[in-house]
Amino acid sequence: MPNKKKEKIKSKNFSAKKTKEQPKKKNSESAGALVSEKSKKSWNVLRGMHDILPREEKYWKVLYHTAEDLAETFQFGRIDTPILEEANMFIRSIGKGTDIVDKEMYIFDDQDGTKICLRPEATPSVARAFIVNGMLNYPQPVKMWYWGPMFRHDRPQAGRYRQFHQVGFETIGVMEPAVDAELILLAYNFYKDLGIPVEIHVNSIGLLEERDRFKTELTNYYRTKRSCLCEDCRHRLTKNPLRLLDCKEDQCQPIKDEAPQIIDWLSENSKNYFMKVLEYLDELEIPYILRPTLVRGLDYYTHTVFEVYPAAVSIENECEQENSQNSSGNQNAQSALGGGGRYDLLIEDMGGRPTSAAGFALGVDRAVILMKQMAETGQIKIPRREYDVFFAQLGDRAKARAFRMIDTLRHTGISIGFNFYKNSLKSQLELANDLKVPYTLILGQKEVQEGTIIIRDMESGIQEIVDQKKLESAIKRKLKKFDVSVK
RNA sequence: GUGGCCAUAGUUCAACGGUAGAACAGCGGGUUGUGGUCCCGCUAGCGAGGGUUCAACUCCCUCUGGUCACCCCA
Numbered sequence: 001m002p003n004k005k006k007e008k009i010k011s012k013n014f015s016a017k018k019t020k021e022q023p024k025k026k027n028s029e030s031a032g033a034l035v036s037e038k039s040k041k042s043w044n045v046l047r048g049m050h051d052i053l054p055r056e057e058k059y060w061k062v063l064y065h066t067a068e069d070l071a072e073t074f075q076f077g078r079i080d081t082p083i084l085e086e087a088n089m090f091i092r093s094i095g096k097g098t099d100i101v102d103k104e105m106y107i108f109d110d111q112d113g114t115k116i117c118l119r120p121e122a123t124p125s126v127a128r129a130f131i132v133n134g135m136l137n138y139p140q141p142v143k144m145w146y147w148g149p150m151f152r153h154d155r156p157q158a159g160r161y162r163q164f165h166q167v168g169f170e171t172i173g174v175m176e177p178a179v180d181a182e183l184i185l186l187a188y189n190f191y192k193d194l195g196i197p198v199e200i201h202v203n204s205i206g207l208l209e210e211r212d213r214f215k216t217e218l219t220n221y222y223r224t225k226r227s228c229l230c231e232d233c234r235h236r237l238t239k240n241p242l243r244l245l246d247c248k249e250d251q252c253q254p255i256k257d258e259a260p261q262i263i264d265w266l267s268e269n270s271k272n273y274f275m276k277v278l279e280y281l282d283e284l285e286i287p288y289i290l291r292p293t294l295v296r297g298l299d300y301y302t303h304t305v306f307e308v309y310p311a312a313v314s315i316e317n318e319c320e321q322e323n324s325q326n327s328s329g330n331q332n333a334q335s336a337l338g339g340g341g342r343y344d345l346l347i348e349d350m351g352g353r354p355t356s357a358a359g360f361a362l363g364v365d366r367a368v369i370l371m372k373q374m375a376e377t378g379q380i381k382i383p384r385r386e387y388d389v390f391f392a393q394l395g396d397r398a399k400a401r402a403f404r405m406i407d408t409l410r411h412t413g414i415s416i417g418f419n420f421y422k423n424s425l426k427s428q429l430e431l432a433n434d435l436k437v438p439y440t441l442i443l444g445q446k447e448v449q450e451g452t453i454i455i456r457d458m459e460s461g462i463q464e465i466v467d468q469k470k471l472e473s474a475i476k477r478k479l480k481k482f483d484v485s486v487k
Numbered sequence: 488g489u490g491g492c493c494a495u496a497g498u499u500c501a502a503c504g505g506u507a508g509a510a511c512a513g514c515g516g517g518u519u520g521u522g523g524u525c526c527c528g529c530u531a532g533c534g535a536g537g538g539u540u541c542a543a544c545u546c547c548c549u550c551u552g553g554u555c556a557c558c559c560c561a
Contacts, residue, residue: 044534044552099559103488121561150561155488157554159561166561232558243559297560308561338561363561394520427515429522444520458522 048162095299181280338362
């Protein structure tokens with residue numbers, strides 16, 4: 001026995017070698033540079049980039065349709081801005097000192113020397129479009145949504161890519177708590193419609209002056225405790241004081257607990273504005289968590305800011321319950337699904353008239369990852385394309401005829417699965433089975449001659465021979481979806 | 488950007504300093520025109536480049552990519 005096996009393997013190897021080596025020689029001799037030895041190098045995707053494959057398309061499709069549907073019901077118009085923009089536009093609006101600007105932008109020299117970049121996000125682009133296209137003359141507010149790739153040269157991780165996709169909604173031109181609430185509702189509904197439970201973290205960072213006053217207060221407070229701080233926090237103290245409140249180091253916790261809170265530094269107006277937003281959220285029964293330490297990284301935010309997280313996962317720091325069991329355990333850096341807020345200063349800052357605005361962006365890739373997980377564990381179901389019938393053909397004449405018949409039936413509302421590259425009936429029925437069609441049409445030489453076709457009930461296996469001319473009506477009679485037999 | 492871990496077939500995983508295995512997927516069969524189950528066969532791989540060694544998928548280095556934490560963010 002083992003001997004036989006060895007022999008087999010041997011001969012297999014020989015034949016494999018032959019077939020493998022032959023084409024190599026041919027190629028390198030005859031095909032020239034195109035298939036030279038050098039070009040045998042295999043190409044990797046660029047770091048942090050990834051292919052979105054056909055088998056993942058279903059998730060993207062569901063996500064897109066959900067967003068589109070929400071956009072339409074909430075009357076957001078679609079805007080598509082270029083992927084390439086002037087680098088300075090983002091540097092100015094997002095702000096120096098932020099990671100996005102300082103280390104994550106893809107910046108190039110254009111042919112004429114202009115510094116251009118791959119957009120790291122789309123809000124400044126939308127604001128630019130608002131200004132450039134004179135949208136201040138549109139009925140206000142102007143509500144727009146977008147969907148597309150963004151680029152940040154970050155260190156990749158699961159759910160963090162250098163090219164990633166965001167879907168975003170912006171409402172420009174009105175300063176109204178209802179705007180903020182509507183946007184939060186939209187973000188919340190997006191995941192709700194997808195069957196992904198989320199929670200919303202909200203906070204207000206008030207006006208620029210209020211925030212600045214708070215910042216100096218916070219810095220003063222922290223300076224006195226400088227020696228007790230972790231290394232990161234010492235850094236934050238000068239670089240990004242608001243982030244001090246986000247520190248996860250144990251040694252900083254007691255200091256954090258005593259630290260001043262931004263809410264206390266907001267003016268009455270700002271506080272009232274925020275309260276009204278929260279009232280709407282209560283009314284809408286959106287599960288939100290007030291997170292006084294929530295600040296957003298980008299310079300242009302004012303007043304309401306919010307972030308979206310998967311519901312099971314909550315920020316440990318904020319949970320004062322001492323549930324040490326971290327059963328969900330998913331609290332990682334990539335758990336934020338989206339975020340946004342009000343940015344009343346951006347448009348003016350970009351050269352437009354002073355214009356209130358608010359918006360948010362959601363990470364599509366992260367939603368895809370979540371959906372995949374949930375689909376695998378059966379928590380959600382992703383609908384797949386359903387075919388009414390499968391068309392199986394046998395023989396050349398039948399194939400040609402089938403081709404034609406399928407093309408004719410295209411506009412009848414009957415969806416047909418088929419595969420003209422498989423010739424055996426067996427393999428075609430296997431495909432029919434995979435597609436879970438209720439019926440398979442079988443057309444062979446005999447049927448072509450007789451002008452008939454077989455309709456096979458896939459469940460019972462019962463077959464019926466019908467005239468080709470009556471095929472459409474015969475199928476429709478069988479299919480429930482055409483059961484409009486309203487006498 | 489900082490630190491850690493990882494890299495074997497399309498996928499999930501084995502094994503071994505000396506011939507790389509399995510499962511699933513894919514393809515083809517189980518008599519010529521009948522699927523879901525079952526049986527059989529085939530296809531397909533050591534991320535790249537150096538070094539150590541008689542011999543490296545295995546040890547070392549570099550690169551590349553992934554991943555985790557941090558930074559930060561979507």
